[in-house]
Amino acid sequence: MGHGVQGRDRPAARLDADAATHVATTLQALATPSRLLILTELRNGPRPVTELADAVGMEQSAVSHQLRLLRNLGLVTGTRTGRNIVYNLYDNHVAQLLDEAIYHSEHLRLGLTDRPDTAG
Amino acid sequence: MGHGVQGRDRPAARLDADAATHVATTLQALATPSRLLILTELRNGPRPVTELADAVGMEQSAVSHQLRLLRNLGLVTGTRTGRNIVYNLYDNHVAQLLDEAIYHSEHLRLGLTDRPDTAG
DNA sequence: GGAATAAATGAAGAGGTCTTCATGCGTTCC
DNA sequence: GGAACGCATGAAGACCTCTTCATTTATTCC
Numbered sequence: 001m002g003h004g005v006q007g008r009d010r011p012a013a014r015l016d017a018d019a020a021t022h023v024a025t026t027l028q029a030l031a032t033p034s035r036l037l038i039l040t041e042l043r044n045g046p047r048p049v050t051e052l053a054d055a056v057g058m059e060q061s062a063v064s065h066q067l068r069l070l071r072n073l074g075l076v077t078g079t080r081t082g083r084n085i086v087y088n089l090y091d092n093h094v095a096q097l098l099d100e101a102i103y104h105s106e107h108l109r110l111g112l113t114d115r116p117d118t119a120g
Numbered sequence: 121m122g123h124g125v126q127g128r129d130r131p132a133a134r135l136d137a138d139a140a141t142h143v144a145t146t147l148q149a150l151a152t153p154s155r156l157l158i159l160t161e162l163r164n165g166p167r168p169v170t171e172l173a174d175a176v177g178m179e180q181s182a183v184s185h186q187l188r189l190l191r192n193l194g195l196v197t198g199t200r201t202g203r204n205i206v207y208n209l210y211d212n213h214v215a216q217l218l219d220e221a222i223y224h225s226e227h228l229r230l231g232l233t234d235r236p237d238t239a240g
Numbered sequence: 241g242g243a244a245t246a247a248a249t250g251a252a253g254a255g256g257t258c259t260t261c262a263t264g265c266g267t268t269c270c
Numbered sequence: 271g272g273a274a275c276g277c278a279t280g281a282a283g284a285c286c287t288c289t290t291c292a293t294t295t296a297t298t299c300c
């Protein structure tokens with residue numbers, strides 16, 4: 001029941017306007033260099049804010065603002081541990097979405113064509 | 121050599137600032153309802169502009185603007201066929217990125233937790 | 241309690257995005 | 271050649287986003 005040459009075995013996408021809005025919002029959470037850096041840092045494990053800020057080279061305030069956005073969208077969680085608030089990716093869907101996004105983006109960058117159906 | 125519980129077998133993401141900018145740009149191309157609708161329509165096959173506009177309920181001009189952006193980023197191609205210019209997804213990476221993005225976003229929406237490592 | 245550390249927050253401003261409107265360019269058909 | 275069709279394009283405006291600065295809240299240690 002696979003698509004064979006199409007590659008992986010995800011169902012083909014079907015979107016109504018509402019779903020599109022939601023997906024767009026989620027993707028927009030990944031669509032900024034600062035947040036991508038934050039998320040990939042979290043991909044390596046839980047991190048307190050200051051450590052995140054240090055790792056990605058941003059000010060603490062800026063990181064907090066972005067973390068709030070990611071929290072509100074349910075992509076990360078923050079739990080207090082002493083003075084620190086340790087952030088973490090919410091679940092595997094976030095981690096995988098991140099990995100796939102980077103994987104495919106980098107392949108698009110390289111111009112590795114893998115055309116589906118030239119229809120010409 | 122798999123990650124086992126981590127799910128699929130993509131390598132864990134590693135990004136420097138430059139790569140992050142590129143990935144962010146690519147993701148931003150997907151991070152809008154209008155473009156998601158356009159791309160998912162193209163997921164079903166090649167389409168001329170007017171047909172796209174009709175399918176997604178946008179004005180022709182707006183669709184053309186978005187198609188230019190997608191073209192410039194290498195996500196779609198457009199080839200003239202008579203009076204029409206038929207657009208198509210560039211390759212399988214685009215199709216898969218789209219599918220995965222929708223798949224994971226919708227699962228995040230449903231709140232299907234699949235937590236990796238709660239870390240305390 | 242008071243100082244120090246960690247993080248969140250609000251306001252404000254620079255810059256970007258998306259749509260609409262008006263128009264221009266290329267193609268087909270008669 | 272001229273009209274109609276299909277698409278691209280530029281300008282303009284409303285709106286959103288991201289960062290910085292200043293301040294506030296929560297926690298620990300003495």
